[in-house]
Amino acid sequence: MFQEHALLYDSYAQYLIAHGKLVEADKVYGIGISRKAEPLDNLKKMHLTFLKHLENILEEADAEEQCKSSNIQKNEPSVIDPWSPSTRNTLLEKINGGLRKFSGYYKSNKVYCGKVPLTSSLNVLRNKGIKLGGRKYQIKGSTGTGAFAKVYKATVDSNAEEMVALKIQNPSFTLEFYMYCQLDLRISDVERPSFGYAHEMHIFSDVSVLVCDYLPYGTLLDVINSHLVVGRYMDEVLCMYYTIEMLNMLETLHSVGIIHGDFKPDNILVCYPSGEITEDNFRSEKRVERNQGLCLVDWGRGIDLALFPSCTEFHGDCGTSGFRCIEMQEHRNWTYQA
Structure with missing residues (x-):
């Protein structure tokens, strides 16, 4: 006991x-x-x-x-591109042994053997069942598509009330699950809901599946665009609130040696309290539940400074137009500026 x-x-x-x-x-x-x-x-x-x-x-x-x-x-200082294939391979070798101790990590040297290939289009995957780790996920739709990964919303074990996000990536990618585990270890329980949760990681030789929380209210970019569509500006107090949320996120991450690396409205999900929003609980928010404020997701470009020598500086481009820091634009070294 x-x-x-x-x-x-x-x-x-x-x-x-x-x-x-x-x-x-x-x-x-x-x-x-x-x-x-x-x-x-x-x-x-x-x-x-x-x-x-x-x-x-x-x-x-x-x-x-x-x-x-x-x-x-x-x-x-030593200068490294944190996102180059060689650097990522080196990091994977360094963390590979430690990943096995984390709950929810499953690795197979075989290809995924389900009836429907996970790399299929949404039209093929929709309403299809995927068995992973003893649970069955039924894909209901897509929440986003990137260069190497697709994110789907899915129900769990035929329970329409339990919805998760499945991030399917080809080739398989382990570092994002590692970043989520470091968030679990380093971020306090009060701040932890601001950075998303990954519950399981299934690695196959050809593809990987990351099982995450699903938040239904869209991204901060969706909020911005919804105001632009109707020709309105966002309320000033709401702008201030979201700005404080984002600054707090960055301050919390940097205090424990973690860099997100792709901080933009597309990767910030909007959350809402389950109860009625009043002025009192808005002002005294203490994050007692997960569905409050903003939530930063997509840790594929995350950087754990503990994996590098203390004097390391980085030289690389996040590749996201409009969100490259000035150091990236001028081909200079950077750390937290990203």
Whole structure:
């Protein structure tokens, strides 16, 4: 019964840290968080403190190594394209072993063997059943299509009340699920609903399926366009509210070393409270439920700074016209500017 208590995992992790077993300590924290040991928020904070401590140790070791190497100039940053195929392959090798410990991660070396190929068009997939991890998903429609991925809304086990989003990608792509897991580990329970949830990841040799929350009210871009269609401007107080939401998102992410990399209205979903909106609960919003405010999704270009040396700067283009930071436009290095 002690497995439900956060103190068990924190105490054992501290014991391992004292004996220099840092990798084992990180695994213990991960197990405790995956089991939702209480108080979970405190356990996440202790894990984050440990990660920062570990980062300091790595920084000191890296600085010492740089001093020993005479052919590397002091404080010279390494420059990496975080989205290049070579970088992503390197990151996958680094995180591959750790992914197996996360709940909801399923990997097969075989191709998907369902009756209908997952790469089929919506017309072929509509109302078809897809079996993944013991559950059956029935595709009802599309919510978006990108260069490599398609997102569908689907019911779960014939329950019309339970709807999820299925992100089907070809070739298969694991890093996005990793980013969602890092959000679970690093973001407090209060702020976590602002960044979407991924419940399962099914990897096949030819395709991957990410099972996420489905939010029915569209994107912030839809809100903007709905006002333009009728020739109206959005209310000033609503603009202020959404702006505060977005700034808070970025501040929260950057404080834990995470960059979204593709921050734009298309990737921000609109949420509504389940109850009546009054001035009092609007002003005192504390995110006690998932369906409030804005929700940032699509972590395919997400960057975990913990996977790179501390002095790393990035040089690459997000490829999204109109949302490229000035550093990208001028071919300069960037980090949080993205």
